[in-house]
Amino acid sequence: MIKEGNPIIRNPYTADPTVLVHEGAVFLYTGHDDPPPGVDDYRMHDWLCFSSTDLLHWAEHSSPLKATDFQWASGDAYASKVVEYGGKFYWFVSVTHAGGPYKAIGVAVSDNPTGPFADAKGSALVTHDMLPAAESNKANLDPTVLIDEDGKAYLFWGNGRCYFAELESNLTQLASPISVIDLPEFSEGAHIHKKNGTYYLAYGYGYPERVAYATSRQIGGPWEFKGILNEIAGNCATNRPAIIEFGGSDYFFYHNGALPEGGSHRRSVCIDRLYYEEDGSMRRVVMTTEGVR
Template identity: 30%
Template sequence: MTRNIFTWTIVLLSFFFFKSINAQNPITAPGMYIADPEAHAWKDGKLYIYGSRDESDAYWCSYTHHVLSTSNLKNWQITKNAFASKGEFDQVDYHDKLLFAPDAAYNNGIYYLYYCSPGKDFTEGVATSKNPNGPFQNGKQIKGAYQIDPAVLIDDDGKGYYYWGQGKPKVARLKANLIEIDSTTITEPMDEKGNTAFHEGSSIRKIGDLYYLVFAD
Protein backbone atom coordinates (compact mmCIF):
# COMPACT_ATOMS: atom_id res chain seq x y z
CA MET A 1 0.00 0.00 0.00
CA THR A 2 2.78 2.43 0.99
CA ARG A 3 4.68 1.54 -2.18
CA ASN A 4 1.60 2.22 -4.33
CA ILE A 5 1.05 5.59 -2.70
CA PHE A 6 4.71 6.49 -3.28
CA THR A 7 4.49 5.44 -6.94
CA TRP A 8 1.36 7.47 -7.62
CA THR A 9 2.88 10.47 -5.85
CA ILE A 10 5.88 10.34 -8.20
CA VAL A 11 3.58 9.99 -11.23
CA LEU A 12 1.44 12.97 -10.23
CA LEU A 13 4.44 15.15 -9.43
CA SER A 14 5.99 14.24 -12.79
CA PHE A 15 2.74 15.09 -14.57
CA PHE A 16 2.46 18.55 -13.02
CA PHE A 17 6.19 19.20 -13.48
CA PHE A 18 6.20 18.43 -17.19
CA LYS A 19 2.85 20.13 -17.72
CA SER A 20 4.30 23.28 -16.17
CA ILE A 21 7.38 23.16 -18.39
CA ASN A 22 5.37 22.54 -21.55
CA ALA A 23 3.02 25.39 -20.69
CA GLN A 24 5.87 27.90 -20.68
CA ASN A 25 6.25 28.36 -24.42
CA PRO A 26 5.78 32.06 -25.24
CA ILE A 27 6.15 33.30 -28.79
CA THR A 28 6.84 36.86 -27.65
CA ALA A 29 9.81 38.24 -25.77
CA PRO A 30 9.65 38.45 -21.96
CA GLY A 31 7.67 41.48 -20.88
CA MET A 32 5.71 41.78 -24.12
CA TYR A 33 2.05 40.85 -23.71
CA ILE A 34 -0.14 40.55 -26.79
CA ALA A 35 -3.82 39.77 -26.26
CA ASP A 36 -6.92 39.47 -28.45
CA PRO A 37 -5.04 37.67 -31.25
CA GLU A 38 -6.37 37.19 -34.77
CA ALA A 39 -4.25 34.91 -36.96
CA HIS A 40 -4.14 35.02 -40.75
CA ALA A 41 -2.20 32.92 -43.25
CA TRP A 42 -1.48 35.25 -46.15
CA LYS A 43 -0.39 34.49 -49.70
CA ASP A 44 3.32 34.49 -48.85
CA GLY A 45 2.80 31.30 -46.84
CA LYS A 46 3.50 32.93 -43.48
CA LEU A 47 1.21 33.17 -40.49
CA TYR A 48 0.58 36.64 -39.08
CA ILE A 49 -0.91 37.52 -35.70
CA TYR A 50 -2.57 40.87 -35.06
CA GLY A 51 -3.56 41.73 -31.51
CA SER A 52 -3.72 44.33 -28.77
CA ARG A 53 -0.71 44.94 -26.56
CA ASP A 54 -0.78 45.45 -22.79
CA GLU A 55 2.00 47.88 -21.91
CA SER A 56 0.93 49.19 -18.50
CA ASP A 57 -0.84 48.18 -15.31
CA ALA A 58 -2.53 51.57 -15.27
CA TYR A 59 -4.68 51.22 -18.41
CA TRP A 60 -5.90 48.74 -21.01
CA CYS A 61 -3.80 47.93 -24.09
CA SER A 62 -1.52 50.52 -25.73
CA TYR A 63 -1.20 53.23 -28.36
CA THR A 64 0.67 51.00 -30.82
CA HIS A 65 0.16 47.63 -32.47
CA HIS A 66 2.94 45.12 -33.14
CA VAL A 67 2.65 42.25 -35.65
CA LEU A 68 3.91 38.71 -35.06
CA SER A 69 4.85 36.52 -38.03
CA THR A 70 6.30 33.08 -38.65
CA SER A 71 7.04 30.73 -41.53
CA ASN A 72 7.41 27.56 -39.43
CA LEU A 73 5.36 28.13 -36.22
CA LYS A 74 8.59 27.84 -34.21
CA ASN A 75 10.56 30.98 -34.93
CA TRP A 76 8.66 34.23 -34.62
CA GLN A 77 9.46 37.74 -35.73
CA ILE A 78 8.01 40.85 -34.13
CA THR A 79 7.44 43.97 -36.21
CA LYS A 80 7.09 46.79 -33.74
CA ASN A 81 4.98 49.89 -34.21
CA ALA A 82 3.16 48.56 -37.26
CA PHE A 83 0.40 51.02 -36.41
CA ALA A 84 -0.07 53.76 -33.84
CA SER A 85 -2.75 56.19 -32.71
CA LYS A 86 -0.39 58.49 -30.83
CA GLY A 87 3.28 59.43 -30.73
CA GLU A 88 6.06 59.06 -33.28
CA PHE A 89 4.23 56.63 -35.56
CA ASP A 90 0.78 58.20 -35.24
CA GLN A 91 -1.52 57.40 -38.17
CA VAL A 92 -4.82 58.48 -36.60
CA ASP A 93 -5.23 62.22 -37.01
CA TYR A 94 -8.69 62.45 -35.45
CA HIS A 95 -7.91 61.16 -31.94
CA ASP A 96 -5.13 60.01 -29.58
CA LYS A 97 -7.00 57.18 -27.90
CA LEU A 98 -5.77 53.73 -26.91
CA LEU A 99 -5.94 50.85 -29.39
CA PHE A 100 -7.96 47.79 -28.43
CA ALA A 101 -8.45 44.44 -30.25
CA PRO A 102 -7.78 44.62 -34.04
CA ASP A 103 -8.31 42.36 -37.04
CA ALA A 104 -6.88 42.33 -40.57
CA ALA A 105 -7.92 41.47 -44.12
CA TYR A 106 -6.30 41.23 -47.56
CA ASN A 107 -7.66 42.12 -50.98
CA ASN A 108 -6.03 42.92 -54.33
CA GLY A 109 -2.55 43.59 -52.99
CA ILE A 110 -3.68 45.69 -50.02
CA TYR A 111 -3.67 44.70 -46.35
CA TYR A 112 -6.31 46.28 -44.13
CA LEU A 113 -5.89 46.72 -40.38
CA TYR A 114 -9.20 47.25 -38.57
CA TYR A 115 -8.69 48.87 -35.18
CA CYS A 116 -10.85 50.16 -32.35
CA SER A 117 -10.58 52.57 -29.45
CA PRO A 118 -12.65 53.41 -26.37
CA GLY A 119 -15.30 56.10 -26.52
CA LYS A 120 -18.61 56.54 -28.32
CA ASP A 121 -17.57 58.90 -31.10
CA PHE A 122 -14.50 57.45 -32.84
CA THR A 123 -14.34 53.82 -31.85
CA GLU A 124 -13.84 51.89 -35.11
CA GLY A 125 -11.35 52.56 -37.90
CA VAL A 126 -9.21 51.08 -40.68
CA ALA A 127 -5.69 51.67 -42.01
CA THR A 128 -3.94 50.15 -45.03
CA SER A 129 -0.54 48.89 -46.15
CA LYS A 130 1.02 47.02 -49.06
CA ASN A 131 2.91 44.86 -46.54
CA PRO A 132 1.31 42.47 -44.00
CA ASN A 133 3.72 43.80 -41.36
CA GLY A 134 2.76 47.39 -42.08
CA PRO A 135 3.35 50.14 -41.47
CA PHE A 136 -0.39 50.67 -41.69
CA GLN A 137 -1.15 54.24 -42.61
CA ASN A 138 -3.92 56.80 -43.04
CA GLY A 139 -6.28 55.59 -40.33
CA LYS A 140 -9.86 56.44 -41.19
CA GLN A 141 -12.97 56.22 -39.08
CA ILE A 142 -15.57 53.60 -39.99
CA LYS A 143 -18.73 55.61 -39.60
CA GLY A 144 -21.78 53.73 -38.38
CA ALA A 145 -19.81 51.33 -36.15
CA TYR A 146 -19.47 52.75 -32.65
CA GLN A 147 -18.45 49.94 -30.33
CA ILE A 148 -15.32 47.75 -30.18
CA ASP A 149 -13.47 44.59 -31.28
CA PRO A 150 -13.79 44.41 -35.08
CA ALA A 151 -13.68 41.15 -37.01
CA VAL A 152 -13.70 40.90 -40.79
CA LEU A 153 -14.61 38.14 -43.22
CA ILE A 154 -13.88 38.31 -46.94
CA ASP A 155 -16.20 35.64 -48.30
CA ASP A 156 -15.55 33.33 -51.24
CA ASP A 157 -17.38 35.70 -53.56
CA GLY A 158 -15.09 38.57 -52.58
CA LYS A 159 -17.69 40.41 -50.52
CA GLY A 160 -16.60 41.70 -47.12
CA TYR A 161 -18.46 41.62 -43.82
CA TYR A 162 -17.65 43.62 -40.70
CA TYR A 163 -18.49 42.32 -37.21
CA TRP A 164 -18.23 44.32 -33.99
CA GLY A 165 -20.12 45.03 -30.80
CA GLN A 166 -20.21 45.32 -27.04
CA GLY A 167 -23.21 44.03 -25.15
CA LYS A 168 -24.79 42.97 -28.44
CA PRO A 169 -23.04 41.79 -31.61
CA LYS A 170 -23.50 43.56 -34.92
CA VAL A 171 -22.58 42.86 -38.54
CA ALA A 172 -22.74 44.89 -41.73
CA ARG A 173 -21.67 44.49 -45.35
CA LEU A 174 -18.45 46.26 -46.21
CA LYS A 175 -18.50 48.41 -49.30
CA ALA A 176 -16.22 47.44 -52.19
CA ASN A 177 -13.43 49.69 -50.89
CA LEU A 178 -13.36 47.70 -47.60
CA ILE A 179 -13.02 50.91 -45.60
CA GLU A 180 -16.71 51.76 -45.25
CA ILE A 181 -19.75 49.79 -44.16
CA ASP A 182 -23.15 49.87 -45.80
CA SER A 183 -25.12 51.15 -42.83
CA THR A 184 -28.39 49.92 -44.36
CA THR A 185 -27.20 46.33 -43.83
CA ILE A 186 -26.44 46.59 -40.08
CA THR A 187 -28.07 43.73 -38.22
CA GLU A 188 -27.62 41.54 -35.15
CA PRO A 189 -26.31 38.13 -36.25
CA MET A 190 -27.57 36.16 -33.25
CA ASP A 191 -30.92 35.55 -31.64
CA GLU A 192 -31.87 36.90 -28.21
CA LYS A 193 -30.29 33.93 -26.44
CA GLY A 194 -27.03 34.57 -28.24
CA ASN A 195 -27.22 38.27 -27.52
CA THR A 196 -27.59 37.51 -23.83
CA ALA A 197 -24.37 35.48 -23.87
CA PHE A 198 -22.39 37.99 -25.94
CA HIS A 199 -20.16 40.57 -24.28
CA GLU A 200 -17.41 41.51 -26.77
CA GLY A 201 -14.53 40.08 -28.81
CA SER A 202 -16.17 39.08 -32.09
CA SER A 203 -14.08 36.72 -34.22
CA ILE A 204 -15.37 35.29 -37.49
CA ARG A 205 -14.25 32.46 -39.77
CA LYS A 206 -15.69 30.19 -42.45
CA ILE A 207 -14.96 26.46 -42.53
CA GLY A 208 -16.55 24.58 -45.39
CA ASP A 209 -20.10 25.82 -45.77
CA LEU A 210 -20.47 26.99 -42.19
CA TYR A 211 -19.70 30.37 -40.59
CA TYR A 212 -18.47 30.43 -37.01
CA LEU A 213 -18.80 33.51 -34.80
CA VAL A 214 -16.54 33.23 -31.75
CA PHE A 215 -16.94 35.75 -28.93
CA ALA A 216 -16.25 36.47 -25.28
CA ASP A 217 -18.94 36.24 -22.62
Protein backbone atom coordinates in the same frame (compact mmCIF):
# COMPACT_ATOMS: atom_id res chain seq x y z
CA MET B 1 4.77 21.69 -31.19
CA ILE B 2 5.36 25.06 -29.53
CA LYS B 3 9.01 25.60 -28.70
CA GLU B 4 8.55 26.96 -25.17
CA GLY B 5 4.88 26.22 -24.65
CA ASN B 6 2.23 28.84 -24.07
CA PRO B 7 2.29 31.82 -24.00
CA ILE B 8 4.19 32.00 -27.30
CA ILE B 9 5.23 35.67 -26.93
CA ARG B 10 6.86 36.28 -23.54
CA ASN B 11 8.06 39.84 -23.93
CA PRO B 12 6.33 42.23 -24.40
CA TYR B 13 2.78 41.61 -23.17
CA THR B 14 0.42 40.88 -26.06
CA ALA B 15 -3.37 40.63 -26.28
CA ASP B 16 -6.34 40.29 -28.65
CA PRO B 17 -4.68 38.31 -31.46
CA THR B 18 -5.64 38.57 -35.10
CA VAL B 19 -3.84 36.27 -37.53
CA LEU B 20 -3.21 36.31 -41.28
CA VAL B 21 -1.71 33.58 -43.47
CA HIS B 22 0.23 35.04 -46.43
CA GLU B 23 2.72 33.39 -48.79
CA GLY B 24 3.58 30.50 -46.47
CA ALA B 25 3.95 32.59 -43.32
CA VAL B 26 1.71 33.42 -40.38
CA PHE B 27 1.45 37.07 -39.41
CA LEU B 28 0.28 37.63 -35.84
CA TYR B 29 -1.02 41.09 -34.95
CA THR B 30 -1.70 41.86 -31.30
CA GLY B 31 -2.66 44.56 -28.90
CA HIS B 32 0.09 45.74 -26.56
CA ASP B 33 -0.64 45.85 -22.83
CA ASP B 34 1.74 48.47 -21.48
CA PRO B 35 0.59 49.79 -18.08
CA PRO B 36 3.34 51.44 -16.03
CA PRO B 37 4.52 49.72 -12.84
CA GLY B 38 1.89 49.82 -10.13
CA VAL B 39 -0.99 50.50 -12.54
CA ASP B 40 -3.62 47.78 -12.92
CA ASP B 41 -5.63 49.11 -15.85
CA TYR B 42 -5.66 49.03 -19.64
CA ARG B 43 -2.86 51.06 -21.20
CA MET B 44 -2.74 50.22 -24.91
CA HIS B 45 -1.16 52.69 -27.32
CA ASP B 46 -0.09 50.63 -30.34
CA TRP B 47 -0.39 47.29 -32.09
CA LEU B 48 2.41 44.78 -32.59
CA CYS B 49 3.31 42.41 -35.43
CA PHE B 50 5.11 39.05 -35.36
CA SER B 51 5.65 36.48 -38.10
CA SER B 52 6.53 32.79 -38.29
CA THR B 53 6.87 30.06 -40.89
CA ASP B 54 6.55 27.19 -38.40
CA LEU B 55 4.60 28.53 -35.37
CA LEU B 56 7.70 27.76 -33.31
CA HIS B 57 9.96 30.72 -33.96
CA TRP B 58 8.52 34.22 -34.08
CA ALA B 59 10.15 37.33 -35.55
CA GLU B 60 9.04 40.66 -34.13
CA HIS B 61 8.57 43.55 -36.55
CA SER B 62 8.63 47.21 -35.67
CA SER B 63 5.30 48.50 -34.40
CA PRO B 64 3.33 49.01 -37.63
CA LEU B 65 0.43 51.07 -36.27
CA LYS B 66 -0.45 53.33 -33.34
CA ALA B 67 -3.85 54.54 -32.20
CA THR B 68 -2.79 58.14 -32.78
CA ASP B 69 -1.96 57.37 -36.43
CA PHE B 70 -5.68 58.04 -36.83
CA GLN B 71 -5.80 61.83 -36.50
CA TRP B 72 -9.47 61.69 -35.49
CA ALA B 73 -8.67 59.35 -32.54
CA SER B 74 -7.42 60.24 -29.07
CA GLY B 75 -5.83 56.85 -28.37
CA ASP B 76 -6.53 53.35 -26.98
CA ALA B 77 -5.38 50.56 -29.32
CA TYR B 78 -8.02 47.91 -28.71
CA ALA B 79 -8.69 44.58 -30.46
CA SER B 80 -8.39 44.50 -34.23
CA LYS B 81 -8.55 42.41 -37.41
CA VAL B 82 -6.25 42.28 -40.46
CA VAL B 83 -7.39 40.95 -43.85
CA GLU B 84 -5.78 40.76 -47.28
CA TYR B 85 -7.91 42.08 -50.12
CA GLY B 86 -7.08 43.13 -53.67
CA GLY B 87 -3.34 42.90 -53.08
CA LYS B 88 -3.43 45.20 -50.04
CA PHE B 89 -3.69 44.63 -46.30
CA TYR B 90 -6.50 46.24 -44.33
CA TRP B 91 -6.35 46.65 -40.55
CA PHE B 92 -9.67 47.23 -38.79
CA VAL B 93 -9.22 48.67 -35.30
CA SER B 94 -11.13 49.97 -32.30
CA VAL B 95 -9.95 53.28 -30.83
CA THR B 96 -11.38 56.10 -28.71
CA HIS B 97 -12.84 58.88 -30.84
CA ALA B 98 -11.31 62.29 -30.17
CA GLY B 99 -13.36 64.55 -27.94
CA GLY B 100 -15.39 61.90 -26.16
CA PRO B 101 -15.52 58.60 -24.33
CA TYR B 102 -17.02 56.74 -27.28
CA LYS B 103 -15.17 54.03 -29.18
CA ALA B 104 -15.08 54.05 -32.97
CA ILE B 105 -13.89 51.68 -35.66
CA GLY B 106 -11.22 52.76 -38.11
CA VAL B 107 -9.39 51.07 -40.96
CA ALA B 108 -5.75 51.38 -42.03
CA VAL B 109 -4.11 50.04 -45.19
CA SER B 110 -0.68 48.92 -46.34
CA ASP B 111 0.98 47.32 -49.36
CA ASN B 112 2.84 44.93 -47.04
CA PRO B 113 1.69 42.68 -44.17
CA THR B 114 4.29 44.23 -41.84
CA GLY B 115 3.39 47.80 -42.76
CA PRO B 116 3.74 50.65 -42.46
CA PHE B 117 -0.02 51.15 -42.25
CA ALA B 118 -1.85 54.45 -42.75
CA ASP B 119 -5.41 55.58 -42.20
CA ALA B 120 -7.35 54.42 -45.27
CA LYS B 121 -10.32 56.75 -44.82
CA GLY B 122 -9.35 59.85 -42.87
CA SER B 123 -12.35 59.40 -40.57
CA ALA B 124 -14.03 56.65 -38.61
CA LEU B 125 -15.74 53.79 -40.42
CA VAL B 126 -18.29 53.32 -37.60
CA THR B 127 -19.13 55.87 -34.90
CA HIS B 128 -21.34 55.51 -31.85
CA ASP B 129 -24.21 57.53 -33.31
CA MET B 130 -24.52 55.06 -36.22
CA LEU B 131 -25.42 52.14 -33.95
CA PRO B 132 -28.91 50.81 -33.29
CA ALA B 133 -29.72 50.35 -29.59
CA ALA B 134 -26.23 51.22 -28.32
CA GLU B 135 -25.95 51.61 -24.55
CA SER B 136 -22.26 51.24 -23.70
CA ASN B 137 -19.72 53.85 -24.81
CA LYS B 138 -17.58 50.81 -25.68
CA ALA B 139 -20.12 49.46 -28.17
CA ASN B 140 -17.67 49.79 -31.08
CA LEU B 141 -15.15 47.21 -29.85
CA ASP B 142 -13.35 44.30 -31.45
CA PRO B 143 -14.02 44.39 -35.21
CA THR B 144 -13.66 41.18 -37.21
CA VAL B 145 -13.98 40.89 -40.99
CA LEU B 146 -14.64 38.05 -43.41
CA ILE B 147 -13.88 38.22 -47.13
CA ASP B 148 -16.23 35.63 -48.63
CA GLU B 149 -15.55 33.48 -51.71
CA ASP B 150 -17.55 35.86 -53.89
CA GLY B 151 -15.37 38.79 -52.81
CA LYS B 152 -17.99 40.42 -50.61
CA ALA B 153 -16.76 41.64 -47.22
CA TYR B 154 -18.59 41.57 -43.89
CA LEU B 155 -17.91 43.29 -40.58
CA PHE B 156 -18.89 42.00 -37.11
CA TRP B 157 -18.15 43.83 -33.83
CA GLY B 158 -19.58 44.97 -30.54
CA ASN B 159 -19.60 45.13 -26.75
CA GLY B 160 -22.75 43.92 -25.02
CA ARG B 161 -24.41 43.52 -28.43
CA CYS B 162 -23.05 41.99 -31.61
CA TYR B 163 -23.36 44.21 -34.69
CA PHE B 164 -23.16 43.18 -38.34
CA ALA B 165 -22.88 45.01 -41.68
CA GLU B 166 -21.69 44.41 -45.21
CA LEU B 167 -18.74 46.49 -46.43
CA GLU B 168 -18.35 48.22 -49.78
CA SER B 169 -15.70 46.82 -52.13
CA ASN B 170 -13.25 49.56 -51.02
CA LEU B 171 -13.57 48.25 -47.40
CA THR B 172 -13.81 51.84 -46.12
CA GLN B 173 -17.61 52.27 -46.24
CA LEU B 174 -20.63 50.30 -45.09
CA ALA B 175 -22.76 48.77 -47.84
CA SER B 176 -25.75 47.90 -45.66
CA PRO B 177 -27.58 49.08 -42.58
CA ILE B 178 -26.14 47.93 -39.25
CA SER B 179 -28.08 45.08 -37.69
CA VAL B 180 -27.92 43.33 -34.32
CA ILE B 181 -27.25 39.58 -33.98
CA ASP B 182 -28.88 37.89 -31.01
CA LEU B 183 -26.23 35.68 -29.36
CA PRO B 184 -26.40 34.20 -25.84
CA GLU B 185 -24.26 36.07 -23.28
CA PHE B 186 -22.42 38.08 -25.94
CA SER B 187 -19.77 40.20 -24.25
CA GLU B 188 -17.18 41.22 -26.90
CA GLY B 189 -14.23 39.76 -28.82
CA ALA B 190 -16.02 38.55 -31.97
CA HIS B 191 -14.17 36.46 -34.57
CA ILE B 192 -15.73 35.32 -37.86
CA HIS B 193 -14.36 32.61 -40.14
CA LYS B 194 -15.66 30.08 -42.66
CA LYS B 195 -14.89 26.37 -42.93
CA ASN B 196 -16.40 23.80 -45.32
CA GLY B 197 -19.24 26.12 -46.26
CA THR B 198 -20.19 26.94 -42.66
CA TYR B 199 -19.75 30.34 -41.02
CA TYR B 200 -18.36 30.27 -37.47
CA LEU B 201 -18.86 33.26 -35.17
CA ALA B 202 -16.82 32.91 -31.96
CA TYR B 203 -16.98 35.49 -29.17
CA GLY B 204 -16.35 36.31 -25.53
CA TYR B 205 -19.20 34.73 -23.55
CA GLY B 206 -20.32 36.18 -20.21
CA TYR B 207 -17.91 37.74 -17.72
CA PRO B 208 -15.29 36.67 -16.82
CA GLU B 209 -15.29 35.62 -20.44
CA ARG B 210 -15.24 32.17 -21.93
CA VAL B 211 -15.22 31.68 -25.71
CA ALA B 212 -18.46 30.41 -27.21
CA TYR B 213 -19.48 30.11 -30.82
CA ALA B 214 -22.44 29.94 -33.15
CA THR B 215 -22.73 28.68 -36.73
CA SER B 216 -24.78 29.51 -39.79
CA ARG B 217 -25.03 28.45 -43.42
CA GLN B 218 -25.72 32.08 -44.38
CA ILE B 219 -23.56 35.08 -43.45
CA GLY B 220 -26.64 36.99 -42.34
CA GLY B 221 -27.91 34.17 -40.15
CA PRO B 222 -29.89 32.68 -38.56
CA TRP B 223 -27.16 31.68 -36.10
CA GLU B 224 -27.28 28.48 -34.06
CA PHE B 225 -25.50 28.54 -30.70
CA LYS B 226 -23.08 25.58 -30.46
CA GLY B 227 -21.49 25.92 -27.02
CA ILE B 228 -18.22 26.73 -25.25
CA LEU B 229 -14.88 26.42 -27.05
CA ASN B 230 -12.52 27.86 -24.42
CA GLU B 231 -13.01 28.20 -20.68
CA ILE B 232 -11.96 31.26 -18.65
CA ALA B 233 -8.34 32.04 -19.53
CA GLY B 234 -5.81 31.74 -16.71
CA ASN B 235 -5.55 34.85 -14.53
CA CYS B 236 -7.47 36.93 -17.07
CA ALA B 237 -11.07 38.14 -17.30
CA THR B 238 -11.15 38.62 -21.11
CA ASN B 239 -10.93 36.06 -23.89
CA ARG B 240 -10.55 36.99 -27.60
CA PRO B 241 -10.11 34.20 -30.21
CA ALA B 242 -8.56 34.02 -33.67
CA ILE B 243 -8.78 30.88 -35.82
CA ILE B 244 -6.73 29.94 -38.90
CA GLU B 245 -5.77 27.02 -41.08
CA PHE B 246 -2.02 26.69 -41.72
CA GLY B 247 0.04 23.83 -43.13
CA GLY B 248 -2.99 21.56 -43.29
CA SER B 249 -3.91 22.01 -39.62
CA ASP B 250 -6.21 24.37 -37.75
CA TYR B 251 -5.15 26.59 -34.85
CA PHE B 252 -6.86 28.57 -32.11
CA PHE B 253 -5.15 31.76 -30.89
CA TYR B 254 -6.18 33.51 -27.67
CA HIS B 255 -4.64 35.33 -24.71
CA ASN B 256 -4.27 34.70 -21.00
CA GLY B 257 -2.58 36.29 -18.00
CA ALA B 258 -0.32 33.37 -17.17
CA LEU B 259 3.12 35.02 -17.31
CA PRO B 260 4.78 36.19 -14.07
CA GLU B 261 3.22 39.53 -13.12
CA GLY B 262 0.61 38.92 -15.84
CA GLY B 263 -3.12 39.39 -15.44
CA SER B 264 -6.18 40.98 -17.02
CA HIS B 265 -4.16 44.08 -17.97
CA ARG B 266 -0.90 42.29 -18.79
CA ARG B 267 -1.95 39.54 -21.17
CA SER B 268 -0.05 37.15 -23.45
CA VAL B 269 -0.98 35.35 -26.68
CA CYS B 270 -1.21 31.54 -26.81
CA ILE B 271 -1.92 28.89 -29.48
CA ASP B 272 -3.81 25.60 -29.26
CA ARG B 273 -4.76 23.06 -31.92
CA LEU B 274 -8.30 23.05 -33.26
CA TYR B 275 -10.24 20.13 -34.71
CA TYR B 276 -13.55 19.96 -36.59
CA GLU B 277 -15.83 17.03 -35.81
CA GLU B 278 -17.96 15.30 -38.45
CA ASP B 279 -20.97 17.36 -37.39
CA GLY B 280 -19.01 20.60 -37.91
CA SER B 281 -18.49 21.36 -34.23
CA MET B 282 -15.08 22.62 -33.10
CA ARG B 283 -12.82 21.08 -30.46
CA ARG B 284 -9.77 22.79 -28.96
CA VAL B 285 -6.74 20.76 -27.80
CA VAL B 286 -4.09 22.35 -25.58
CA MET B 287 -0.57 22.68 -27.00
CA THR B 288 2.41 21.79 -24.83
CA THR B 289 6.20 21.70 -25.24
CA GLU B 290 5.89 17.98 -25.99
CA GLY B 291 3.18 18.43 -28.58
CA VAL B 292 -0.58 18.06 -28.35
CA ARG B 293 -2.27 16.53 -25.35
